[in-house]
Amino acid sequence: MPVTLTEEQTAFAEAIGEFARREVPDKAALDRLTVEGPHSEEVYRKIADLGWLGISLPEEYGGADGSMKDLLVFLEETSYHRLPIGGFGTTIITAAAIQKFGSEEQKRTLLGGTARGDVLAISMSEPGAGSDVGGLTCKATKTEDGWLVEGQKTWCSNAHIASHILLVARTSTEGGKHDGLTMFVVPTDVDGLEIRGIETMGGKEVNDLYFTNCHLPADAVVGTEGQGWRQLMAGLNLERMILAGLMLGLARRAFDDTLAYVKEREQFGRPVGSFQALRHRIADNATELAATKLLVHDTAATIDANPTALFPKEASMAKLKATELAKHLSLEGMQMLGGYGYATEYGMERLLRLSVVSTVYGGTSEIQRDIIGKTLGL
DSSP: OOOOOOHHHHHHHHHHHHHHHHHSOSHHHHHHHTTTSSBOHHHHHHHHHTTOTTTTSOGGGTOOOOOHHHHHHHHHHHHHTTOOBTTHHHHHHHHHHHHHHOOHHHIIIIIHHHHHTOOEEEEOOBTTBSSOGGGOOOEEEEOSSEEEEEEEEOOOTTGGGOSEEEEEEEOOOSSSTTSSEEEEEEETTOTTEEEEEEEETTEEEEEEEEEEEEEEEGGGEESSTTBHHHHHHTTHHHHHHHHHHHHHHHHHHHHHHHHHHHHHOEETTEEGGGSHHHHHHHHHHHHHHHHHHHHHHHHHHHHHHSTTSOOHHHHHHHHHHHHHHHHHHHHHHHHHHTHHHHSTTSSHHHHHHHHHGGGTTTSOHHHHHHHHHHHTTO
C-alpha cells in the first residue's frame, strides 16, 4: 500500500522544499546558520511568519488545527531538506501538554508564543533518573504564595534557546514512585534557575538545569498537582511520532545523497554503485526505507482516526524503526562515500551526528523494544 497524501499535504511538502532551497541553498548556507547549534532563530522566525509552526495547534491560538499526518509531513520534509530548526521538536511536545492540561492563560501565552516562533523545552531527566522517570528527586515544595524548587535536571534539550521550560518535579513522596510528580511552567529568566550547556557531538543542544531557591507562583502548575506522570503518558504518542517523522526525513536524505554519489563516483572504469556489493546494499536500504515510511505514515493515520486513544505499540514501533534506520543509513552513507563521508566538507557526517542520539532520547531503542514486548504479553 503506497503512502498517500492529500492534495493539500502534497502542496505543503512542495512549499517546504521550495522554502528550503531558497533559504538554505547549499552547505555553506547551512554552516552559517548552524554556527551556534542545530537551531537557527533566523530560519525559525521566517517559518513562523508563514504560519507553519502552528500546524498542529488550535486555530484560536494562532495554529492551523492540523492532523498528526499534517504534522508528520512538516517534520519529515523539514528534516529531509535540512532546515535548521532543532528547537521545534521539544516545542511542539511541550505545546501539546499545555494544550491538553494547561490553564487558559498558559494556553494563550505558550501556544500563541509557539505559533509566533518561541521555543519551548521540557525537562524530565536527572543525573540519577533517565529512563526511570519515577526516580525523579528534583523537589517542588508548596509555600504560602506558590512553590519553591530545588534540585538538578540534565539533558534538557533547547533550554538555552527557550522562553519557557515544562518542568516535571516531585511534589510528594507518598504512594508509588510515579505518584507525586507535578508539571510546572518555568520562564527561563526566572531567578534561581541556572542553565548550563553540555557539549555534545551534535553541537549545542542539551543542558544541565540547576534550581536553587527558585520561586514559582501558584499558577505555574500545569494540570493537576501529583498527576504529572499520567499527564506525561498522555503525550507519548506525539513525542514518539515527532522523533519518527524527523528521523524518517533524515533517513531519506542519507539514502538519496548516498544513491546520488554511488551513481556518479567511478572506480575501475565504472560507477561504484554498479558493483554488486554496493548494489545489493542499496537495494536492501531502499526496501527498508519504503517499509519504514509505510509504518510511520500508517501509525499517524491510526492516531488521527482515534486521537484520544493511546497506541503504545504502534508509536514505539514507529520511533524504534525510524531512528534505527536513520542511524543505519547515515553509517551506510559514510561507508559508501569513503573518505568523503568522513570529511566535514560533505554532509554525511552531519547526518550521522544528528541521527545517533535519536536512538537515545525520547526513550531509548531498548525502552521502545521493552514497551513493544509488554504490549505483546511478554
